Amino acid sequence: MEIVILPTAADVARTAADAIEQQVRSGPSVLGLATGSTPLGTYQELIERHRSGGLSFATSQAFLLDEYLGLASTHPQSYHSVIRGEFTDSVDFGADAVHGLDGTAKDPASEALRYEASIEAAGGVDVQILGIGTDGHIGFNEPMSSLASRTRIKTLTRQTRQDNARFFENPADVPDHVLTQGLGTIGEARHILLLAMGESKAEAIAAAVEGPVAAMCPASALQLHPHVTVLVDEAAASKLAHRDYYQDTFGRKPQWQGL
Ligand SMILES: N[C@@H]1[C@@H](O)[C@H](O)[C@@H](COP(=O)(O)O)O[C@@H]1O
Secondary structure, eight states: OEEEEESSHHHHHHHHHHHHHHHHHTSSOEEEEOOSSTTHHHHHHHHHHHHHHOOOOTTOEEEESEEETTOOTTSTTSHHHHHHHHTGGGTTOOTTOEEOOOTTOSSHHHHHHHHHHHHHHTTOOSEEEEOOOTTSOBTTBOTTOOTTOOSEEEEOOHHHHHHHGGGSSSGGGSOSEEEEOOHHHHTTSSEEEEEEOSGGGHHHHHHHHHSOOBTTBGGGGGGGSSSEEEEEETTTTTTOTTHHHHHHHTTOOTTOOOO
């Protein structure tokens, strides 16, 4: 795991965009996209680089992490709609290149299997962007999710429903259930970028990075992954015990090869 502490949220967004740009410019790529407010600055950066820097996503594909059960892809708060509005419609992904889970599938268990198969058929995810919930969830893998879990239905905690209520007109409209890639599924991405900004994420980041690997903090499963880059601003890094070490080592690898 590489922990990169940056002065501001804008620096986190730029650095994440650098890693994604490098991947996309290397050839046809499969990106794993997260929703939530955390990656929005990164998506803005990528849109800007598409418009003014010629960055093209035309040969790339994207897979969403998760989806609310019961929301059609046309519902404004479905993650399908959100990712289109915040990112993918503003760049040049091909038609059908942005994949998501169908929240209205009649048989969610089959939908989960279909999704796993489609990620595999695409060759797996090259770079996965992740935010983190205040309780340490990634995707919608709430505490106590199996560290080996695959795409499946999950029930949201009260905390997550409260955290996400700000996106809905009425807090009671936040669905109880979701479909989410599992921790095992996410862990197959070849490079994972975990992003966090602000003090509200400081505890979750400390538990994910320095705590024990435990289902109580699903993001701690990332400690088992060979290539994770954690990009945090000062506030989100504020509860890390070994900040000095991370700051001393960043950029000083014997053979620096970027993120
Ligand atoms: N399923 C999403 C996660 O993918 C996201 O990381 C988390 C944090 O959201 P935010 O970035 O808005 O803090 O929220 C949701 O629960």
